[in-house]
Amino acid sequence: MEDEEERFRRKIGPGSHEVRLHSLSSTRRPLKSWTPAAVFASFVVIVLCGSVVSWLDIFVFPGISSRQMITAKGGQGEPPQKMEFPLNCTNSSTVPQTCPKNYPTKHEPEESYAVVCPEYFRWIHEDLRPWKSMGITREMMERTKNIAHFRLVIKNGKAYIEHYKRPFQTRDLGTIWGILQLLRLYPGKVPDLELMFYCNDRPMIMKNHYQGPNAGSPPPLFHYCGNETSLDILFPDWSFWGWHEVNIRTWTNTYQAIKEKAKEMEWKDRIPYAYWKGNPGVSANRQGLMTCNATEEHDWNARLYVQNWAAESREGFKESRLEDQCIHRYKIFVEGKAWSVSDKYILACDSTTLLIEPVYHDFFLRGMLPMEHYWPVRLNNKCRDIKFAVEWGNNHIKEAQAIGERGSRFLGENLKMKYVYDYMLHLLVEYVKLLKFTPEVPVGATEYCAEAMACPVGGLFRANMEDSMVKSPSESLPCALPPPYDPRELQGFMERKRNYTRLLEELGG
Known part of the structure; x- marks a missing residue:
């Protein structure tokens, strides 16, 4: 499997990949008598049959229905025939694979409305809140260069990558592929940006390092997961576009x-x-x-x-x-x-x-x-x-x-997947609003495109790329980002979660 990944990386493009692929690893106590079981059953029935949708409409989105449509633009007549731009490989060992220049750089969808995004999109505001008042400087971003796996630069709708080190398996490549599909789905809508991305398991930016009167500002780092003690900015993980090392489509x-x-x-x-x-x-x-x-x-x-x-x-x-x-x-x-x-x-x-x-x-x-x-x-x-x-x-x-x-x-x-891409888009747009510097393509960064990644490789890696490749710009608008949580509202949401656990503690022992 190491040889296979080395081949993938060698074909896909240059970069500093120092770290080799990790091998795939891989007395009976009576329960308390739960005499309140009937009460618990009734409680769960209430939860099941209660107004969950109404709560989402009223509690989660005050004044905005989860089914509400937001008009964006008008339009009449029949929509034009949809044009597709499939993978365009040279299929030649002597001709280098180039990035095609015929994909649209801008696109206005025919549909004139956008649905409100799912409730979890509101966490975008929470993840970016640490930088809301101060913004993000280049110096802050560069402080994560020693731990990030790659730098992503998007300039004029094109993606450039500066690799620093190799993560476990091909997580970085799967993530980059997903970003390329976002650019194809919403051409012209992803603003110029620069960010650092970390691909391994545990969060890296800890809150307690940036608390107190003499604490500095936290550096922004994009990552797949977080916890209550971290400040990593959450991004969809690579496996949405497949995980070929473990045979997942x-x-x-x-x-x-x-x-x-x-x-x-x-x-x-x-x-x-x-x-x-x-x-x-x-x-x-x-x-x-x-x-x-x-x-x-x-x-x-x-x-x-x-x-x-x-x-x-x-x-x-x-x-x-x-x-x-x-x-x-x-x-x-x-x-x-x-x-x-x-x-x-x-x-x-x-x-x-x-x-x-x-x-x-x-x-x-x-x-x-x-x-x-x-x-x-x-x-x-x-x-x-x-x-x-x-x-x-x-x-x-x-x-x-x-x-x-x-x-x-x-x-x-x-x-x-439409919502996965919408989450990525809204997160990046909101992130760019905080930048206090102009994104630049660093010397030595590599331009990435779908053809440069998918054409040189085969097997399930290639099949997953072809299956997930966006062939046309979206004919629907991105969903509408809901507003941030009011502090009391967020507290109520988290308290509701804790209440269920407390009830189980009382009944289950």
Whole structure:
């Protein structure tokens, strides 16, 4: 696999890649009697049948309905025939691959309205809030050069990359590919910018380093995840455009495959236990989860399996197809070294997700609610909480099934690729508003385009690129970015999440 990645990088283009590819790693205690179970069941029914949509319309978007349309421009008559710009490869070993010059640099969509973006877009304002009053200077940005994996410059609609070091696998290349597709989807709408991007697991910019009267201003760093103690700016991860090292297709293909496979077995007919399969060696939390597996002495209603990715790679990934893992009523999500891209794959299956209390979050998970989209499990009480959740769900099938279905539907409606690109666009536009310097292409940076990346490579890497390639500018406007949270509103949103967990503590022991 090292040789394969070296070939990909050598063909795709130059850059400083010092770091080699990492190998793929990979007494029974009675429950408390939950006499308030009937009360809890009634409570969950209220949650299931209550005015969730009304709350989103009134509490989350005061004065703005989540179904509201915003008029942007008028237009009459039949729209022109859509023009497509597929991958244009020279297919020659002697002629260097060049970036085509015929793709539109500007485009005005025919549709005259924009829907309001999903609620989680409001976190864009929160992620950028640390720089709202002071702005972002070049000096602030350059302070992350020693930890960033690459610098992205967008100038006149073209993308330039300055590589610093290599991340795990090809995360940087997957992220760059996604940015190129954003430029193709919305030509002329991504402003000139410069930013630093970090591709590994844990957040790097810690809040406590920039607190106090003598603390300096925090440097901006784009990354895939954050937590309550960090200031990393969250961006969609590389796997939305596929993860060829572990045989995962693009998000669109994977979600569709999971949904189609899930239809083959009704929820009530699935195995009545909680399922997880993964690499437990990457974190203490996952190792702790393995203690919840069934033994002759204990049965916590969990069925847990070790995934050996190195062996899977050798054997053709026959036992790791994500769409084949929806045969249990419950699926467990547990973080890895930090957050894990597996959250969306687990939630996509309409099995009820038992989400072990996360320390980290990605850009969309913050918009999901316990008992509406998933069942929360406490990190320090996971075995007992899993057992309680499974027993409760097996005794309240309709209610438990509804939680799983709503979690999957949330992704289908709010995490379609159009919204992933819209999130990227709004984040970059808001970021540029804070810049106090003029973006410049550094000497030695490489221009990237779809042809330069996809044409030289093959295999699943190439297939994922072709599947996710944007062939035409969007005929619909980006969704409309909702306003920032009012501080009291945000406090109420977070309190609502905590209330569900407190209730489970009272009932589950």
